[in-house]
Amino acid sequence: MTNVLAVDDSASMRQMVSETLKHAGYGVIEARDGCDALNVARSQRVSLVLTDVNMPNMDGITLVRELRALPDYRFTPILVLTTESGAEKKQQGKAAGATGWLVKPFNPDTLLATIRRVIG
Template sequence: MKKILAVDDSASMRQMVSFTLKKAGFDVTEAKDGVDALNIAKSNTFDLVISDVNMPNMDGITLIGHLRGLPDYKFVPMLMLTTESGLDKKSAGKAAGATGWIVKPFNPDQLLATIGKVLR
């Protein structure tokens, strides 16, 4: 089963993402901010990381930058959740090593379709 790390400071978004992915047959671990995610990521391996951008403690772009530097995460796809108005974040995210992005708001089907781009 493919393992996904879902990072979002908003509990409802996290639950929605997690629920959708679990229902689609993924093994999902949740983290509530960048620091939390980094700690979890260090003691586990994942096939995909999905992270919100704007979070307390450590934002998503910093998280992706840190993760990309870890040997285990060199090739792991990492997607950021961003809003249309946060488009300028995309290039910053790419520079940090993000694979791609999912634009909020999205519905479960869109989420799964997007994930299909990097997990097959």
């Protein structure tokens, strides 16, 4: 099964993403913040990382940078979820090595469409 790591400090967003993906047949691992996610990523391989940007402990941008530094995650698709529709966060995410972004608010359909852009 294709495993997706969903990182968000908001439980409702995490649940929404997680349920949507499970519903579509993906496996989902949830993480509450960057640190949490990094620990998951170190212990198992995932096919895609979806991360919020603004989180306590470790933000999404830092997470992307840290993940890219792991040998196993050099080419793994990483999407940052951002409410900021502006260029700033996207660029920061990209500069850190993210594959792309998804602008919040999004609905389940958008989420899946975007995910299908990076994994089959």
